[in-house]
Amino acid sequence: MQLDGQIIKGIGGFYYVETTNGIFECKAKGKFRKEKISPLTGDYVTITVREDKENTIDIIHERKNKLIRPPVANIDKLMIVISAAKPMPNFPVIDKMTVLAEKNNIEPVIVITKTDLADYKELYETYKSTGYKVYLYSDVNDSSMLEAIKSELKGNLTAFTGNSGVGKSTLINALSGDLSLETGEISDKLGRGRHTTRQTEIFHIGDGSVIDTAGFSSIDFSNDNVIFSDELEYYFKEFSEHIGECKFTGCAHLGEKGCKICSLVEEGIISKNRYESYVTFYNEQKNLKKWNL
Numbered sequence: 001m002q003l004d005g006q007i008i009k010g011i012g013g014f015y016y017v018e019t020t021n022g023i024f025e026c027k028a029k030g031k032f033r034k035e036k037i038s039p040l041t042g043d044y045v046t047i048t049v050r051e052d053k054e055n056t057i058d059i060i061h062e063r064k065n066k067l068i069r070p071p072v073a074n075i076d077k078l079m080i081v082i083s084a085a086k087p088m089p090n091f092p093v094i095d096k097m098t099v100l101a102e103k104n105n106i107e108p109v110i111v112i113t114k115t116d117l118a119d120y121k122e123l124y125e126t127y128k129s130t131g132y133k134v135y136l137y138s139d140v141n142d143s144s145m146l147e148a149i150k151s152e153l154k155g156n157l158t159a160f161t162g163n164s165g166v167g168k169s170t171l172i173n174a175l176s177g178d179l180s181l182e183t184g185e186i187s188d189k190l191g192r193g194r195h196t197t198r199q200t201e202i203f204h205i206g207d208g209s210v211i212d213t214a215g216f217s218s219i220d221f222s223n224d225n226v227i228f229s230d231e232l233e234y235y236f237k238e239f240s241e242h243i244g245e246c247k248f249t250g251c252a253h254l255g256e257k258g259c260k261i262c263s264l265v266e267e268g269i270i271s272k273n274r275y276e277s278y279v280t281f282y283n284e285q286k287n288l289k290k291w292n293l
């Protein structure tokens, strides 16, 4: 019997495919390995369900988008979870996520967690200035924005991402009310997470769906994620509105005379943290030329 469905998780070579007839454990057909295609959580697939042998994923339908970190397909929103402390925010990693979301036509939404632990003003101002939605959450104090975060989930597939220990699983539990995903204490004085979540799994909350993912602390613009230095200005949302307003065409916004972006940074309209990420990424990517690939 052939059925259509969506991959809700993958473990050790098995994929769990949700269909209108229930959830089926499947193996991917060998051809996918030959073609170097890995099935991803979020993939729409056609499977064959058998009585006698293992079920197989036969077709992976065309993806709307795909990310490598976290490994997901067909998402509508990327909920970027940042803790005010424990672990401390890492702006370059967060900004690489927003850039990759923009490149893949995914809406980034920011949630600042652990607002009970530290002053989050700078963090809040930094992301508020981008134009993205920014929500606050504390699992300890009152969280008046929980309902607003919940309404972000309606009718779409939202992947939660962020460093290990920022509180992704904790937040998903709070949003759902009846899930009890495993959460992990922060280790040692450095306040690092313990990589508690190991799977990329879809859960349904109300009429929306979320993906809990494993945390990571680095990300790069390579392989399937290549970004050229001259594309970056389009993927910093708050810069993209001002492209063409610099004095010289082809301005790289690195301190050139008459640079509109630089003057907006001076005026405090564009955040210095975000601008520093831009300059760092520009310098990292500038020697990468299209003809080298």
Ligand SMILES: Nc1nc2c(ncn2[C@@H]2O[C@H](COP(=O)(O)OP(=O)(O)OP(=O)(O)O)[C@@H](O)[C@H]2O)c(=O)[nH]1
Pocket (backbone or CB within 6 Å): 113, 114, 115, 116, 117, 137, 138, 139, 140, 162, 163, 164, 165, 166, 167, 168, 169, 170, 171, 182, 183, 184, 185, 186, 193, 194, 195, 196, 197, 198, 213, 214, 215, 216
């Ligand atoms: N003080 C405080 N602690 C929190 C808050 N949210 C989560 N925590 C704690 O932070 C720790 C890590 O939370 P998790 O939800 O496991 O973090 P995670 O992002 O899912 O981490 P990984 O699965 O490792 O990627 C747990 O001990 C939580 O109880 C918060 O708002 N305030």
Ligand SMILES: [Mg+2]
Pocket (backbone or CB within 6 Å): 168, 169, 170, 182, 183, 196, 197, 212, 213
């Ligand atoms: Mg987790």
Ligand SMILES: [Zn+2]
Pocket (backbone or CB within 6 Å): 246, 251, 252, 253, 254, 256, 258, 259, 260, 261, 262
């Ligand atoms: Zn400029």
